[in-house]
Amino acid sequence: MNSMFAIEVQGLSKAYRIGTREAPVDSMMQLAGRILMSPWRNWRRLGRMDVTKDLGTSQDLHWALQDLSFHVREGESLAVIGRNGAGKSTLLKILSRITEPTSGRAVIQGRVASLLEVGTGFHPELTGRENVYMNGTVLGMTKREIDRKFERIAEFSGVEKFLDTPVKRYSSGMKVRLAFAVAAHLDPELLIIDEVLAVGDASFQKRCMDRMAEISREGRTILFVSHNLDLVDRLCHRAIVLRQGSLQYEGTVQDAISHYLTDEAQCGSVRDLTVHSRSGDGRARFAQVEIQNSLGHPCVFHRFGDTLRVAITIDADCELRDVGIAVILNSASGNRIITSWNRETDSTFHFDRGSHRCYCDFENLRLRPGHDLWVSLWMEQGGSVLDFVESVIEIQCRAEDEASQRLSTDRSQGVIALPQRWGIETIDHSPAKEVVVHR
Numbered sequence: 001m002n003s004m005f006a007i008e009v010q011g012l013s014k015a016y017r018i019g020t021r022e023a024p025v026d027s028m029m030q031l032a033g034r035i036l037m038s039p040w041r042n043w044r045r046l047g048r049m050d051v052t053k054d055l056g057t058s059q060d061l062h063w064a065l066q067d068l069s070f071h072v073r074e075g076e077s078l079a080v081i082g083r084n085g086a087g088k089s090t091l092l093k094i095l096s097r098i099t100e101p102t103s104g105r106a107v108i109q110g111r112v113a114s115l116l117e118v119g120t121g122f123h124p125e126l127t128g129r130e131n132v133y134m135n136g137t138v139l140g141m142t143k144r145e146i147d148r149k150f151e152r153i154a155e156f157s158g159v160e161k162f163l164d165t166p167v168k169r170y171s172s173g174m175k176v177r178l179a180f181a182v183a184a185h186l187d188p189e190l191l192i193i194d195e196v197l198a199v200g201d202a203s204f205q206k207r208c209m210d211r212m213a214e215i216s217r218e219g220r221t222i223l224f225v226s227h228n229l230d231l232v233d234r235l236c237h238r239a240i241v242l243r244q245g246s247l248q249y250e251g252t253v254q255d256a257i258s259h260y261l262t263d264e265a266q267c268g269s270v271r272d273l274t275v276h277s278r279s280g281d282g283r284a285r286f287a288q289v290e291i292q293n294s295l296g297h298p299c300v301f302h303r304f305g306d307t308l309r310v311a312i313t314i315d316a317d318c319e320l321r322d323v324g325i326a327v328i329l330n331s332a333s334g335n336r337i338i339t340s341w342n343r344e345t346d347s348t349f350h351f352d353r354g355s356h357r358c359y360c361d362f363e364n365l366r367l368r369p370g371h372d373l374w375v376s377l378w379m380e381q382g383g384s385v386l387d388f389v390e391s392v393i394e395i396q397c398r399a400e401d402e403a404s405q406r407l408s409t410d411r412s413q414g415v416i417a418l419p420q421r422w423g424i425e426t427i428d429h430s431p432a433k434e435v436v437v438h439r
Contacts, residue, residue: 006190006221007072007095011104014065014090064090065245068104077222079232079253081260082242088225092116092194095223110189113139115179124168128159128178131167135182149185156211157181158204177204184211190221209235227396228369229257261301269298271393280387284320284351286377288313289393301396308362308395310375316351323349323386326378327360330391337373337415338362366417367397
């Protein structure tokens with residue numbers, strides 16, 4: 001391995017065998033025999049796995065990574081970006097030695113601290129204090145080293161009051177704070193982080209970013225996976241883009257983000273709804289939906305404060321008068337955030353038989369990043385539901401400049417930042433002067 005590289009990945013591939021359902025058993029004897037034979041069958045199955053390229057054609061295999069090669073220099077901050085299912089988490093698990101690759105190799109130099117999931121390595125029955133010592137030991141710290149850094153870890157986490165409370169009573173945010181605090185104070189040569197900064201308030205996120213920047217300035221290496229492209233741009237020197245397990249792009253952060261956004265816009269901004277599950281009488285149906293920006297260009301990433309256009313294609317089987325259409329924006333958990341209804345704007349839609357295209361513009365839509373939304377569509381006429389489709393396309397939200405980032409990064413402040421104007425005036429509390437009336 002090149003001594004200048006903290007991480008060197010060569011031809012890395014990872015295949016998962018898709019399980020097939022076995023025939024049902026008819027007796028307890030057959031069930032007992034199957035259990036006893038399972039280790040032998042699994043060993044034979046692994047033995048039959050050929051790590052050559054020919055195996056990629058097998059229908060019972062899923063390749064999470066395919067022939068991936070890249071390197072990270074010592075002291076460099078590298079971002080890994082890509083859509084869900086691109087192979088990012090699988091890559092980090094291999095680098096963290098949680099799982100083994102099917103082929104290829106990944107060589108790492110130096111002490112590694114990994115933070116891949118909420119509360120990684122924490123035992124729910126132990127207190128926060130006990131978990132700091134246990135987790136620190138697992139990560140390679142000595143008890144003396146933990147003793148020396150304990151106060152800093154506790155202060156950084158912000159959960160000092162709960163250190164003697166079992167971790168099972170912690171919220172997910174508290175677990176992440178404590179886990180990041182331990183990993184960040186390990187003084188690792190390499191810090192591997194997977195999307196944990198999305199949890200926590202603005203002040204904690206800032207402490208995390210400051211600590212990561214400090215680690216980078218100290219000449220240590222950071223590998224950072226995140227969907228928050230603003231954080232990626234601020235924290236990393238270079239980035240790689242993964243798609244379906246393969247390296248699609250490698251370069252500067254700005255160029256990688258631009259490449260990713262362009263690819264996402266081409267792949268994810270339009271949805272064919274003809275085969276989507278739905279309800280309604282079907283006299284008119286939603287055929288397609290597209291997300292566009294203020295310039296009318298396809299997009300899947302909404303920029304904070306920009307205009308969002310939802311363009312809809314509708315197929316009508318007959319002539320319809322006075323049709324009502326609603327565009328509904330829901331949170332990922334299904335909570336309704338915004339409903340735009342054409343009847344509220346005195347818009348009247350009449351359809352002849354055939355295809356029609358309409359749109360809904362959300363102007364100056366200040367959606368906070370981290371609160372990605374899903375679009376649902378509703379159509380009715382005369383009190384009857386014509387068509388209703390739920391969660392048909394995702395809108396991912398971004399902040400573009402420093403001002404919008406300040407308004408948008410704190411997840412505890414809600415989903416939407418409304419335009420607002422503030423003022424102040426002084427109230428005069430001085431005693432009223434006595435008025436003398438001369439008679």
